[in-house]
Amino acid sequence: MxxxxxxxxxxxxxxxxxxxxxxxxxxxxxxxxxxxxxxxxxxxxxxxxxxxxxxxxxxxxxxxxxxxxxxxxxxxxxxxxxxxxxxxxxxxxxxxxxxxxxxxxxxxxxxxxxxxxxxxxxxxxxxxxxxxxxxxxxxxxxxxxxxxxxxxxxxxxxxxxxxxxxxxxxxxxWNIAMLTIPVNTRKKEISSREGMKLTVETSPFYPAWVEQAGQDIKAIKQAINNQDFIALGELTEANGMKMHGTMLGANPPFSYWEPLTVKVLQRIREIRGQGIPCYYTMDAGPNVKVICQADKADEIKKLLDQSFPDNTTIISGVGKDAYLLSVE
Missing domain, CATH: 3.30.230.10 (Ribosomal Protein S5; domain 2)
Known part of the structure; x- marks a missing residue:
């Protein structure tokens, strides 16, 4: 029809x-x-x-x-x-x-x-x-x-x-949530597409990244299967930082990080050191995402908002499949 x-x-x-x-x-x-x-x-x-x-x-x-x-x-x-x-x-x-x-x-x-x-x-x-x-x-x-x-x-x-x-x-x-800390929402100087292309073509670190990413995905699927949040978080954080490391090896080198990015990452490590499991990741930009347990999300948000009052943290739960809202 x-x-x-x-x-x-x-x-x-x-x-x-x-x-x-x-x-x-x-x-x-x-x-x-x-x-x-x-x-x-x-x-x-x-x-x-x-x-x-x-x-x-x-x-x-x-x-x-x-x-x-x-x-x-x-x-x-x-x-x-x-x-x-x-x-x-x-x-x-x-x-x-x-x-x-x-x-x-x-x-x-x-x-x-x-x-x-x-x-x-x-x-x-x-x-x-x-x-x-x-x-x-x-x-x-x-x-x-x-x-x-x-x-x-x-x-x-x-x-x-x-x-x-x-x-x-x-x-x-199984008690999963993610926090987003906006660091800078202006248009990036280097688009994701440009950064990706430059990294692939010039970074000597890139082949190792591809090999390691294959190992990481096997490991994280096992962590998910076991509902092992700590392993999930550690793999997430390490993989994201390895991706950003490949960019520093590009010619010319580049980075999406800003001074506030570094401060946010340090604060997340401090919160984790206080016994609250939380792990960061970043895409091709300065904004930080934090995977955490859902029942700890409000507590982590409060700590981050206190440290960065001009950068309000947003809590997200787990989204569902794409779906139809209406058909006429």
């Missing part, structure tokens, strides 16, 4: 074992597998509907986007259009529910929500695993936002990307 209007929601995710480097920049195929935690606090709602005319139209947070952005979205929509007998243009209305102060990239939830909605609008009936290979081509990390809980994005080996998809590892329903 053809639908006229579909709305979907997807949550953002934070990688615990990082994705850093592509083996194919067109299909967004990663150099290593990664594993993430989906967060309930940050999400995107996207509505898609068929419209008359030859051109797709894209609104973000109520503002019509310029041609450059619309071209990117149209290219993504075309992935779904080519799988369907329906060739109509599409209106995309996307709303990011990601606090501005969080400094969290919303591309993962954005493309996961858009893909989930388009899958229904074009009546394709893809299962989640297949859908994850489609949303990957909008944003690599969107692959993981198709699912809730702990999610693995398997790197795959095929050149067409058919085996590079996401699978749910665990529901993460």
């Amino acid at each position: 053809k639908h006229s209007r579909v709305t979907a929601r997807a949550h953002t995710n934070i990688a615990l074992i990082k994705y850093w480097g592509k083996r194919d920049t067109t299909l967004f195929l990663p150099m290593n597998s990664s594993l993430s935690l989906t967060l309930d606090e940050f999400y995107t709602d996207t509505t898609v509907s068929f419209i008359d005319g030859d051109q797709d139209v894209f609104f973000l947070n109520g503002v019509e986007q310029p041609l450059e952005e619309c071209v990117k979205i149209s290219k993504f929509i075309e992935l779904f259009r080519t799988q369907s007998s329906i060739k109509s243009a599409v209106l995309v209305e996307s709303h990011n529910h990601v606090p501005t102060a969080a400094g969290l990239a919303s591309s993962a939830s954005a493309f996961a929500a858009l893909g989930t909605a388009l899958n229904e609008l074009f009546v394709l009936r893809m299962d989640k695993q297949t859908l994850s290979t489609f949303v990957r081509q909008g944003s690599g990390s969107a692959t993981r936002s198709i699912y809730g809980g702990f999610v693995e994005w398997q790197m795959g080996i095929e050149t067409d990307g058919s085996d590079s998809y996401a699978i749910k590892v665990d529901d993460a329903d």
